[in-house]
Amino acid sequence: MAQHHIDIENVFEGVCGLFPNLKPDEKEKMHRNFSCMHVRKGEIIYREGDKPAGLVCLSRGKVKLYKEGVGGRDQIVRMAKPIGFIGYRALFADENYSATAQALEDSVVCSIDKDVFMDILKNNAELTLHILKSVATELGFSTNRTVTLTQKHIRGRLAESLVFLRDTYGFEDDAKTLKVYLSREDLANLSNMTTSNAIRTLSSFSDEGVIELDGRRIKILDQYKLERISDLG
Amino acid sequence: MAQHHIDIENVFEGVCGLFPNLKPDEKEKMHRNFSCMHVRKGEIIYREGDKPAGLVCLSRGKVKLYKEGVGGRDQIVRMAKPIGFIGYRALFADENYSATAQALEDSVVCSIDKDVFMDILKNNAELTLHILKSVATELGFSTNRTVTLTQKHIRGRLAESLVFLRDTYGFEDDAKTLKVYLSREDLANLSNMTTSNAIRTLSSFSDEGVIELDGRRIKILDQYKLERISDLG
């Protein structure tokens, strides 16, 4: 796949769009400490245990964040889309990364130097509060996810994942095909089940006319039914 | 149980100890909008779906926070101890409470008016950053918990809960008895299992000499073994 040149100014403006409370001098400071790079499909952006060097932003592409689980089984804890940050939790908690970030497709990833960014936060309460709000919202999602992943049955969990992927990445132009192409294994790791069970359950959904499968293409035929399966657990 | 009079000044000072970056005028403002009350064992402090009216602090006692799960099954998502905040996630996310808070024993609970507190945050970046750090840390715990609750087997999950309770509430003077007395049902809801299985597994641990049971008293006899069970999953 061709590696287009990165228009760093454009990318920087996009990233800044995520900060509603940035003063001009802060923006300037960030700009001077802003870097950008391509990552290829499958490439690891950082690993669980690595120390954050900056605030990382996904500008183009898709990234999965996963934790290595108990029996070597991975658990996908987040799916990132552009334009959005990844790895900020570790940065703000002043910890090492608690998950591994891997590109699901060719992507563009940027970084703002850690000290520079934390310095800006230390002097901009509105911005910090804005970020606090997002992190608090995400904590809500995470707690909720703990409950659904532990209490829903396999069909409910997989249906929830499909609904989640729809809400996160949306549809292709046909308004039915999910705009994300995961392996059955990734789908399983997102839904807390074995790959066999993800495959089996997808086939069931397909048999029931809820979805249509074509390799990794997933077309949602009956959203209402899918959401019902998700809600009933 | 006798309801001792609350020494509100003392309690307020205790709560302030959680804010390392509070300026005198901010403290004064908080003090004027600070209230305090007793809650009895079993009482609900707030319910999932309620709107936060302030920043709630547990000053004395113990509180469980739980979400109602899929089949009416509860999932305990946090165990609070004094002195510490509860319900702050919803406050900062500007959402309704995502869990119910219930006193596990007679407790003292305080509250700082929502608008007053958020106003202080808006003007104190250091304080906000401090709180952001705690919330980010907790998000890490939560994500980690998702993985262990979904991937560990029953024995591992229960052992992890016991280790967690030890780390949270500590021991009685004998340095062995957990300083928290939960019903088997609560222990089950903390560990994502049915009550029957919590009872069974506790009995097994007791038979194996890892713990000693006497009603709700749990004495940890072999910490190493318990942690090994937790780690192996």
Add this chain to the structure above:
DNA sequence: TTAAAAATATGCTAAATAGCATAAAAAGTT
């Protein structure tokens, strides 16, 4: 104190899910 209710203990059965084996298909590599 006695009665009622709730919590705990234990056994049995059913359901859900994991684990493994094998085969077929798809994707990547030389």
Add this chain to the structure above:
DNA sequence: AACTTTTTATGCTATTTAGCATATTTTTAA
């Protein structure tokens, strides 16, 4: 194109866990 590797599909079995029934114990209430 031929080969290797990976992914997907499907069936079967074993394990884990839930669900229920019943008995016992403990707690609460009258």
